[in-house]
Amino acid sequence: MKLLEERILKDGTVIGTEILKVDSFLNHQLDIRLFNEMGKEFKRLFADADITKILTIEASGIAIASIAAQYFDVPVVFAKKYSGTNMDKDNYEADVFSFTKNTMYKIKVSKKYINKEDKVLLIDDFLANGRALLGLNSIVKQAGAKVVGAGIAIEKAFQNGRTEVEKEGILVHSLATIAKMEEGKVYFK
Amino acid sequence: MKLLEERILKDGTVIGTEILKVDSFLNHQLDIRLFNEMGKEFKRLFADADITKILTIEASGIAIASIAAQYFDVPVVFAKKYSGTNMDKDNYEADVFSFTKNTMYKIKVSKKYINKEDKVLLIDDFLANGRALLGLNSIVKQAGAKVVGAGIAIEKAFQNGRTEVEKEGILVHSLATIAKMEEGKVYFK
Numbered sequence: 001m002k003l004l005e006e007r008i009l010k011d012g013t014v015i016g017t018e019i020l021k022v023d024s025f026l027n028h029q030l031d032i033r034l035f036n037e038m039g040k041e042f043k044r045l046f047a048d049a050d051i052t053k054i055l056t057i058e059a060s061g062i063a064i065a066s067i068a069a070q071y072f073d074v075p076v077v078f079a080k081k082y083s084g085t086n087m088d089k090d091n092y093e094a095d096v097f098s099f100t101k102n103t104m105y106k107i108k109v110s111k112k113y114i115n116k117e118d119k120v121l122l123i124d125d126f127l128a129n130g131r132a133l134l135g136l137n138s139i140v141k142q143a144g145a146k147v148v149g150a151g152i153a154i155e156k157a158f159q160n161g162r163t164e165v166e167k168e169g170i171l172v173h174s175l176a177t178i179a180k181m182e183e184g185k186v187y188f189k
Numbered sequence: 190m191k192l193l194e195e196r197i198l199k200d201g202t203v204i205g206t207e208i209l210k211v212d213s214f215l216n217h218q219l220d221i222r223l224f225n226e227m228g229k230e231f232k233r234l235f236a237d238a239d240i241t242k243i244l245t246i247e248a249s250g251i252a253i254a255s256i257a258a259q260y261f262d263v264p265v266v267f268a269k270k271y272s273g274t275n276m277d278k279d280n281y282e283a284d285v286f287s288f289t290k291n292t293m294y295k296i297k298v299s300k301k302y303i304n305k306e307d308k309v310l311l312i313d314d315f316l317a318n319g320r321a322l323l324g325l326n327s328i329v330k331q332a333g334a335k336v337v338g339a340g341i342a343i344e345k346a347f348q349n350g351r352t353e354v355e356k357e358g359i360l361v362h363s364l365a366t367i368a369k370m371e372e373g374k375v376y377f378k
Contacts, residue, residue, distance in 0.1 A: 023277070024301065030266070032264065036259070058247065059269070073222070078248065101271075112218075113213070
């Protein structure tokens, strides 16, 4: 998606060969106009999939998923990393390792909000090692529902996330795919 | 707002006299159609305020703020509770006590994303004791910017949040205001 690639080139910051900071428009300050264009593109890519629900993960996925959900006219469910005392006790759970936070955490989704008839689109901001998507996929499988695919804003193709996720039979569409990052520059695939 | 009140009566669950669970449509599963109506109502309530930015707090505020932002055509910034290693080091910070999680946490906003020209609308899902709004207000003040008001989905008027927040000179508009909860029932103001 040209618009997102151009925005990454304009406002993204590369640190080393692994880290791309996009907090000015994607995951701290949020450019909602851009998210609308991204939502339309997800709809175009998954037009034929008859999606009933979008599943994402707190916190960065929520805004992208919510804006996109308008084009599918379906509810969003977000997996919780940090559940309060009010959270249901009857949840689907999966363990996810976060490389940016260097910690393992448990994601939880109440059993009430995914049922076996659901056709679920997973949405997230980044695909790198794929751990978040695999965790979400595990939750959907526990519910007996179907993952229709994964819509990703930015894929780091130099990490093994896509391979891991495709092994599970998940169709992945990324709006911007980064082949490599070097000396402060981003190279798209 | 009639639509939200009706939804609370239909799908909310009252626990004791203090806790209202609305995770089927507001803060775990998200009814994006409802959020659109809420966004339009926030725009109507703050139509004359010339807002330049919406500030919210992860995670439950993000979707409501993002959908509402479409009607104001402004970016959203969300304060982070759980900052990764990629987070800027140069942040505005405030301490917030969470009663539902019974813990104090630090919220952070990068100094890049609020500047002194900003007219900021605060948005959150609940107003109860007001601690989250006061934390967000502190961050906006640190930036030298102006808080135009606070848009809240559900206010628990039997707690002291509004009083505390109004002491700081903040105009509060809530879409549903709960006077009391008793024997599983919600009574609106």
